Amino acid sequence: MHQLTLAEIARGLADKKFSSEELTKTLLARIAQLDPQLNSFITLTEDLAIEQAKAADARRANGESGALLGAPIAHKDLFCTLGVRTSCASKMLDNFKAPYDATVVAKLAEAGAVSLGKTNMDEFAMGSANESSYYGAVKNPWNLEHVPGGSSGGSAAAVAARLLPAATGTDTGGSIRQPAALTNLTGLKPTYGRVSRWGMIAYASSLDQGGPLARTAEDCAILLQGMAGFDPKDSTSIDEPVPNFSADLNTSLKGLRIGVPAEFFSEGLDPRIAELVHNSIKELEKLGAVIKTISLPNMQHAIPAYYVIAPAEASSNLSRFDGVRFGHRCEDPKDLTDLYKRSRAEGFGPEVQRRILVGAYALSAGYYDAYYLQAQKIRRLIKNDFVAAFNEVDVILGPTTPNPAWKIGAKNSDPVSAYLEDVYTITANLAGLPGLSMPAGFVDGLPVGVQLLAPYFQEGRLLNVAHQYQLNTDWHTRSPAGF
Numbered sequence: 041m042h043q044l045t046l047a048e049i050a051r052g053l054a055d056k057k058f059s060s061e062e063l064t065k066t067l068l069a070r071i072a073q074l075d076p077q078l079n080s081f082i083t084l085t086e087d088l089a090i091e092q093a094k095a096a097d098a099r100r101a102n103g104e105s106g107a108l109l110g111a112p113i114a115h116k117d118l119f120c121t122l123g124v125r126t127s128c129a130s131k132m133l134d135n136f137k138a139p140y141d142a143t144v145v146a147k148l149a150e151a152g153a154v155s156l157g158k159t160n161m162d163e164f165a166m167g168s169a170n171e172s173s174y175y176g177a178v179k180n181p182w183n184l185e186h187v188p189g190g191s192s193g194g195s196a197a198a199v200a201a202r203l204l205p206a207a208t209g210t211d212t213g214g215s216i217r218q219p220a221a222l223t224n225l226t227g228l229k230p231t232y233g234r235v236s237r238w239g240m241i242a243y244a245s246s247l248d249q250g251g252p253l254a255r256t257a258e259d260c261a262i263l264l265q266g267m268a269g270f271d272p273k274d275s276t277s278i279d280e281p282v283p284n285f286s287a288d289l290n291t292s293l294k295g296l297r298i299g300v301p302a303e304f305f306s307e308g309l310d311p312r313i314a315e316l317v318h319n320s321i322k323e324l325e326k327l328g329a330v331i332k333t334i335s336l337p338n339m340q341h342a343i344p345a346y347y348v349i350a351p352a353e354a355s356s357n358l359s360r361f362d363g364v365r366f367g368h369r370c371e372d373p374k375d376l377t378d379l380y381k382r383s384r385a386e387g388f389g390p391e392v393q394r395r396i397l398v399g400a401y402a403l404s405a406g407y408y409d410a411y412y413l414q415a416q417k418i419r420r421l422i423k424n425d426f427v428a429a430f431n432e433v434d435v436i437l438g439p440t441t442p443n444p445a446w447k448i449g450a451k452n453s454d455p456v457s458a459y460l461e462d463v464y465t466i467t468a469n470l471a472g473l474p475g476l477s478m479p480a481g482f483v484d485g486l487p488v489g490v491q492l493l494a495p496y497f498q499e500g501r502l503l504n505v506a507h508q509y510q511l512n513t514d515w516h517t518r519s520p521a522g523f
């Protein structure tokens with residue numbers, strides 16, 4: 041039963057082949073047995089899950105239907121969950137039980153999804169390896185010595201290991217697409233504003249966006265359907281109609297114009313990944329797509345701009361965690377300054393502290409113009425590059441990451457080398473565009489992803505291209521040995 045996709049589960053439940061309660065119990069047992077190897081969950085909510093599963097079964101018995109009704113999922117541990125610990129994988133919030141559900145959590149619960157628990161992540165979503173969690177590193181099920189990517193690494197490892205069919209993630213600079221690539225999943229970062237950020241603990245508010253991680257594009261469409269929509273509680277939520285994301289899955293790719301940016305194949309890309317990306321291009325050509333080389337001339341400035349903007353916003357967002365209003369409080373403070381200083385020094389891990397320092401510096405008087413303002417200008421140039429490119433092509437294709445998953449600990453002494461892994465993903469966040477990563481082959485037994493980008497609100501087009509590709513390839517069906 042654990043091999044079933046969301047789409048297959050929906051059919052199985054509708055045909056009464058099994059109940060949501062049976063499925064939920066099977067997966068909870070599988071998590072208890074296998075997750076100790078992976079560390080993909082921070083909190084399991086077994087009782088709540090069984091309660092939700094029973095309720096979903098009762099709703100089906102009453103004639104209700106729906107693709108998510110009774111479907112097991114899990115939430116990245118930065119989505120607030122009423123009465124359940126929401127830690128952001130930080131000591132700072134180790135004892136925080138949210139007093140409300142995030143909009144995404146509430147919407148999925150309403151649709152009847154069954155939440156099995158909260159998944160591990162990089163502390164405050166800062167990272168690309170899921171090594172900065174207060175609860176320990178997550179292991180990649182394809183090779184337990186390697187990272188699963190981050191920051192949604194727990195969601196990715198759990199879904200890749202067939203502990204559950206799909207999970208939520210968030211993507212500020214690649215944290216859905218990159219772990220999807222490194223664990224052989226399909227992951228979608230929607231257009232900025234498509235999915236409500238209310239109740240999603242903020243890292244960099246102008247870049248953060250929630251989205252689905254699953255094994256297939258078809259399943260991403262199902263989960264996204266439950267997550268998306270205007271939310272008056274989020275001032276950056278966009279009041280755009282939500283299309284049926286599954287409606288275009290079967291549209292033919294004949295005549296689809298795919299742009300391949302020359303800059304995506306420059307120095308730093310593992311040549312074996314380049315070859316797999318070219319294979320995927322050939323496959324899509326066979327399906328009728330027309331390939332065109334394009335240019336995103338400002339791409340080389342994306343990493344420096346992102347690593348100014350994201351830490352700047354983080355330093356502001358994380359100021360609320362001071363041991364008074366929120367978060368860990370130190371023992372026996374001698375005065376208020378001591379309380380702030382020690383609470384924050386004890387509560388935040390080294391990567392979070394590094395980002396706060398970088399961000400506070402970039403925003404400080406005298407440096408603001410040189411760093412933050414410059415970075416915002418670059419952001420606009422990058423967005424303009426995409427607008428120009430999408431005048432000529434329908435989607436953009438390239439690698440998701442320059443390298444496959446690295447060994448746990450390999451980049452610990454050099455944070456910048458980890459930042460460079462985001463080179464292909466962060467442009468979509470800077471521009472606010474939707475992006476998807478899909479499985480495209482293996483290098484040394486480790487999965488490789490291909491990334492697709494589309495114009496604003498064209499998530500359906502991304503899902504369509506990925507689904508057509510998946511109908512004609514079997515990379516996404518491969519599962520890691522031992523799981």
Ligand code: GLN
Binds near residue numbers: 167210211212213216
């Ligand atoms: N790796 C990037 C960072 O560390 C992106 C993280 C994310 O998307 N949350 O900032």
